Amino acid sequence: MKSPLLERLIDDLRVLPGVGPKSAQRMAFQLLERNRDGGLRLAETLAEAMAGIGHCRRCRNYSEHERCAVCSSSGRDRQQLCVVESPIDLSAIEQATGYRGDYFVLHGRLSAIDGRGPRELGMELLEANLDGGQVREMIIATNATVEGEATAHYLAGIARRHGINASRLAHGVPLGGELEFVDRGTLALAFGSRQSL
Amino acid sequence: MKSPLLERLIDDLRVLPGVGPKSAQRMAFQLLERNRDGGLRLAETLAEAMAGIGHCRRCRNYSEHERCAVCSSSGRDRQQLCVVESPIDLSAIEQATGYRGDYFVLHGRLSAIDGRGPRELGMELLEANLDGGQVREMIIATNATVEGEATAHYLAGIARRHGINASRLAHGVPLGGELEFVDRGTLALAFGSRQSL
Missing domain, CATH: 3.40.1360.10 (Dna Topoisomerase Vi A Subunit; Chain: A, domain 2)
Structure with a gap:
């Protein structure tokens, strides 16, 4: 039995990627208990960013x-x-x-x-x-x-x-990658485009 | 080189527990790209909850x-x-x-x-x-x-x-807990307060 507003906060926090019901609940309680100012600041920035951030007219960033x-x-x-x-x-x-x-x-x-x-x-x-x-x-x-x-x-x-x-961009074996664990396609490509030392 | 507002959004998302710079960035980009409405709704609920949720006068919940x-x-x-x-x-x-x-x-x-x-x-x-x-x-x-x-x-x-x-609340070995991995204090307590079958 949570307050309806608290339930809604927990629900709405789940729009964030990687946040399930458990972590949403932890986030809501932690903000209420320890950091209401931070929560208010986040609310403000979030509203401003969602409404205000568009695409650059030159490069679409x-x-x-x-x-x-x-x-x-x-x-x-x-x-x-x-x-x-x-x-x-x-x-x-x-x-x-x-x-x-x-x-x-x-x-x-x-x-x-x-x-x-x-x-x-x-x-x-x-x-x-x-x-x-x-x-x-x-x-x-x-x-x-x-x-x-x-x-x-x-x-x-x-x-x-x-x-x-x-x-x-060059394709190949990632730095620190062990050949054993590199997928076949990458390995074949890296083998084919080997570079002389 | 990110837009100042985007930088601020990523910074402010880090008030959430368990959210570091990498996941804050992923959250910000994902909201901007896919779910601006959800982001706006979250902003609104967050502001309302941080300002509006207090303690029950009877039980402090x-x-x-x-x-x-x-x-x-x-x-x-x-x-x-x-x-x-x-x-x-x-x-x-x-x-x-x-x-x-x-x-x-x-x-x-x-x-x-x-x-x-x-x-x-x-x-x-x-x-x-x-x-x-x-x-x-x-x-x-x-x-x-x-x-x-x-x-x-x-x-x-x-x-x-x-x-x-x-x-x-009763103390003891958690359900599904293997004795080998239960800490000494809990084990001693559970042993001392053993219950007859």
């Missing part, structure tokens, strides 16, 4: 302004353009690599089943950006899945039409 | 009204009173047992170090409830820790002064 932080920065190399499937991929590349060029976010991949074609992925905006003539290299960083590969193929075609070099 | 759901229910047995340390313990007992009596929530346990005495735990309100004369049995369900035991001892004293039977 998340942004609450017309231009995202990358596009409005003066310290980025405009000759390189890295195309990713989602903003979380962009964030992973920013954190892991020293890349300082521009990005373009597809928000998905080509998928006939889900009805996502070039238009849904903003390919027209991408081509318009390339028409500007600044970009020299397109780094295609879509996922290494069947649909990601198809999307990469399509992007390579766009690059070719604009006379731009296209490159793709 | 969480409630957005003067009386909690248990205290205002007509289907509970007013002769039994179960005293717990926290609302989450109350919730666990409600879910696991068929108990249909009243509760009293201490919101803590006696602790000299943390400066929590009888006044902080609402013992005056508890005694006032007992003065009503309806309660016949006090079930003491504080945790089986040193401080929980001290609190149970104190509560038993109150019960005695009011001429009420006091009982304590």
Whole structure:
């Protein structure tokens, strides 16, 4: 017998990925018991973010302004353009690599089943950006899945039409990966594209 | 390079227990990508709950009204009173047992170090409830820790002064527990309080 408002809070917390009934309950009680200010702050930021964060008009990355932080920065190399499937991929590349060029976010991949074609992925905006003539290299960083590969193929075609070099992230055995546990497809690919020392 | 509002959302999500930087990021991106409505609803409920949920005036359980759901229910047995340390313990007992009596929530346990005495735990309100004369049995369900035991001892004293039977949850080997892995203290206690078949 919980208060209806408390029940509702526990229910609504479950929109968060990875949060089931038990952890939602723990979250609700912990916030009420120890950190109501933090809870109120989260409520405010959440409302502001859900309503205010849209897509950058240049690269489709998340942004609450017309231009995202990358596009409005003066310290980025405009000759390189890295195309990713989602903003979380962009964030992973920013954190892991020293890349300082521009990005373009597809928000998905080509998928006939889900009805996502070039238009849904903003390919027209991408081509318009390339028409500007600044970009020299397109780094295609879509996922290494069947649909990601198809999307990469399509992007390579766009690059070719604009006379731009296209490159793709290297595939192979992950660092620290033991051959025994690497899946067959990756192993075959890594074997085939072995590099001379 | 994330948008400042997105950074703030990821930061603020970390007030939730068990949420580190990685899962906060995943939560923020997932809400933005797939469930903005759910995010907005969560923001609203969170704000309402943090500001609106207080303590029941009779038993100190969480409630957005003067009386909690248990205290205002007509289907509970007013002769039994179960005293717990926290609302989450109350919730666990409600879910696991068929108990249909009243509760009293201490919101803590006696602790000299943390400066929590009888006044902080609402013992005056508890005694006032007992003065009503309806309660016949006090079930003491504080945790089986040193401080929980001290609190149970104190509560038993109150019960005695009011001429009420006091009982304590049984201690012993958990169901499904293998003796090999049960801690020494529990095993010694279970051995000492063995029950005849």
